[in-house]
Amino acid sequence: MLPHHALQEPARAWFEALRTRICAAFEAIEDEDDSADAPPGRFQATSWRRPQESGARAGDDGGDDGGGGGEMRVMRGRVFEKVGVNVSTVWGEFSPDFAAQIPGAAEDRRFWASGISLVAHMRNPHVPAVHMNTRLIVTTEGWFAGGADITPAAPESAAAKADAALFHDRLRAACDTFDPDYYPRFKDWCDRYFYLPHRGERRGLGGIFYDHLRSGDAARDFAFTRAVGEAFLDIYPAIVRRRMRTRWTDTEREHLLIRRGRYVEFNLLHDRGTLFGLKTGGNIEAILMSLPPEVRWP
Amino acid sequence: MLPHHALQEPARAWFEALRTRICAAFEAIEDEDDSADAPPGRFQATSWRRPQESGARAGDDGGDDGGGGGEMRVMRGRVFEKVGVNVSTVWGEFSPDFAAQIPGAAEDRRFWASGISLVAHMRNPHVPAVHMNTRLIVTTEGWFAGGADITPAAPESAAAKADAALFHDRLRAACDTFDPDYYPRFKDWCDRYFYLPHRGERRGLGGIFYDHLRSGDAARDFAFTRAVGEAFLDIYPAIVRRRMRTRWTDTEREHLLIRRGRYVEFNLLHDRGTLFGLKTGGNIEAILMSLPPEVRWP
Numbered sequence: 001m002l003p004h005h006a007l008q009e010p011a012r013a014w015f016e017a018l019r020t021r022i023c024a025a026f027e028a029i030e031d032e033d034d035s036a037d038a039p040p041g042r043f044q045a046t047s048w049r050r051p052q053e054s055g056a057r058a059g060d061d062g063g064d065d066g067g068g069g070g071e072m073r074v075m076r077g078r079v080f081e082k083v084g085v086n087v088s089t090v091w092g093e094f095s096p097d098f099a100a101q102i103p104g105a106a107e108d109r110r111f112w113a114s115g116i117s118l119v120a121h122m123r124n125p126h127v128p129a130v131h132m133n134t135r136l137i138v139t140t141e142g143w144f145a146g147g148a149d150i151t152p153a154a155p156e157s158a159a160a161k162a163d164a165a166l167f168h169d170r171l172r173a174a175c176d177t178f179d180p181d182y183y184p185r186f187k188d189w190c191d192r193y194f195y196l197p198h199r200g201e202r203r204g205l206g207g208i209f210y211d212h213l214r215s216g217d218a219a220r221d222f223a224f225t226r227a228v229g230e231a232f233l234d235i236y237p238a239i240v241r242r243r244m245r246t247r248w249t250d251t252e253r254e255h256l257l258i259r260r261g262r263y264v265e266f267n268l269l270h271d272r273g274t275l276f277g278l279k280t281g282g283n284i285e286a287i288l289m290s291l292p293p294e295v296r297w298p
Numbered sequence: 299m300l301p302h303h304a305l306q307e308p309a310r311a312w313f314e315a316l317r318t319r320i321c322a323a324f325e326a327i328e329d330e331d332d333s334a335d336a337p338p339g340r341f342q343a344t345s346w347r348r349p350q351e352s353g354a355r356a357g358d359d360g361g362d363d364g365g366g367g368g369e370m371r372v373m374r375g376r377v378f379e380k381v382g383v384n385v386s387t388v389w390g391e392f393s394p395d396f397a398a399q400i401p402g403a404a405e406d407r408r409f410w411a412s413g414i415s416l417v418a419h420m421r422n423p424h425v426p427a428v429h430m431n432t433r434l435i436v437t438t439e440g441w442f443a444g445g446a447d448i449t450p451a452a453p454e455s456a457a458a459k460a461d462a463a464l465f466h467d468r469l470r471a472a473c474d475t476f477d478p479d480y481y482p483r484f485k486d487w488c489d490r491y492f493y494l495p496h497r498g499e500r501r502g503l504g505g506i507f508y509d510h511l512r513s514g515d516a517a518r519d520f521a522f523t524r525a526v527g528e529a530f531l532d533i534y535p536a537i538v539r540r541r542m543r544t545r546w547t548d549t550e551r552e553h554l555l556i557r558r559g560r561y562v563e564f565n566l567l568h569d570r571g572t573l574f575g576l577k578t579g580g581n582i583e584a585i586l587m588s589l590p591p592e593v594r595w596p
Binding site for chain 2: 288
């Protein structure tokens with residue numbers, strides 16, 4: 001048995017526990033914002049099952065339908081304009097075409113995948129949007145993957161740079177406990193990944209991104225993935241609290257809505273996570289939960 | 299010499315003349331809307347040259363830079379919330395990868411392409427959005443392509459169906475003059491093309507779509523393409539005038555903004571026209587001009 005098989009259940013349980021703690025932390029922030037007329041936001045949960053009939057969604061065709069499902073939690077609040085926190089655990093068989101692109105799936109196309117993914121779009125243009133996900137994927141190989149990155153509306157501003165420095169420092173601390181090479185490698189990977197070639201622009205101010213992490217010590221890779229989740233939970237609420245009471249102008253809000261257009265362009269034109277979801281029977285609403293609530297292309 | 303070579307200059311000139319007539323027709327509609335506080339919209343023109351250094355945009359790499367350019371005209375008005383009417387004429391050499399997908403380009407990768415493309419997003423949810431484009435592409439082969447289709451916010455409503463019937467009838471009349479098979483074939487092609495597989499939804503109420511039209515009589519194919527442009531110019535302003543004074547509610551407007559999200563998803567996930575533009579050194583602003591001015595994913 002692969003060492004990753006023994007981690008499937010602990011990983012699934014940990015992703016779900018992290019989800020619960022993140023949702024509680026975000027609801028606590030909603031409670032603290034007493035400046036707004038609206039009531040504090042609360043997460044609403046929707047469970048979904050991977051549709052058994054949907055061979056098409058398991059990678060075009062030729063794939064075993066498999067099973068599993070997930071839970072979407074969405075909050076539309078007064079600080080968090082729209083935040084989705086999704087967990088899913090799905091298994092089945094890749095289509096031949098798709099399997100050829102996945103490590104360890106060329107011969108045996110069966111897969112199992114579990115993870116948490118989160119995107120938060122904030123009402124206040126001074127609070128950066130954020131994305132985080134971590135996951136375990138098992139084919140005939142097994143690996144962890146994930147990352148977290150921050151997207152301020154005005155990345156050139158001193159405040160945004162200060163927030164990004166805090167965010168990076170906390171992620172670097174998590175990385176350095178495991179391997180001094182992790183942070184520089186994963187930061188660089190993040191910068192290359194979250195890039196819009198058609199615009200020649202970065203999506204935001206980065207963070208870390210890692211894929212196919214299999215150091216040879218699966219338990220340690222799992223511990224690293226947990227450390228990334230803990231770092232996120234530690235630093236992002238702190239950044240939100242630093243900025244959530246800063247006043248904004250209509251011009252700043254309009255600029256935020258335009259910058260969100262770049263977020264949409266990246267996710268629909270380039271994001272491999274979106275593609276993976278669409279190819280493996282993920283839930284459409286959960287996959288597209290990352291899209292911002294309000295966007296402008298003026 | 300291919301018969302299409304002799305048509306390059308007349309086609310370019312006709313696309314540009316059609317653009318001028320369409321812009322005049324749309325500005326006349328802006329003048330007629332005396333209900334709004336805002337002044338009537340006017341088109342603003344921006345010329346662009348295909349960047350010579352952009353080997354990357356000519357299909358990744360390995361392609362001749364070529365040349366050409368185009369003109370973007372955009373109006374942000376009181377009836378037309380955002381309408382872009384673009385003409386472009388570009389030439390160069392496809393990258394080897396991209397050339398393999400294009401008729402007549404496998405051996406000789408040079409191409410020439412000229413066309414008009416238009417997308418209108420309307421402020422009033424009762425006025426359907428519309429898309430139209432026609433073009434001539436020349437490799438070692440030559441062909442015309444194009445189409446027009448309509449996207450109401452509430453496609454199930456009787457009014458939207460009535461508008462769509464007018465739109466289809468006028469396009470059918472243009473088609474039937476040339477070939478009784480054209481309308482059923484091109485309508486069906488449109489329905490299959492403007493489809494969101496990840497949603498299991500059509501984008502709108504269709505129209506016609508045709509590609510690689512080379513009947514053997516290039517002059518006749520050009521005449522057909524002109525007839526499609528004339529049909530569009532005849533029927534779409536008439537549909538706008540039918541609906542532009544209908545009052546709308548906030549709920550109807552909100553529904554329009556959500557439906558526009560589907561338009562974005564289609565254009566960025568599926569539209570071959572967008573991909574062709576990004577691969578052949580098209581102007582980014584011109585290509586993404588099709589994206590709606592305001593969108594919601596609630």
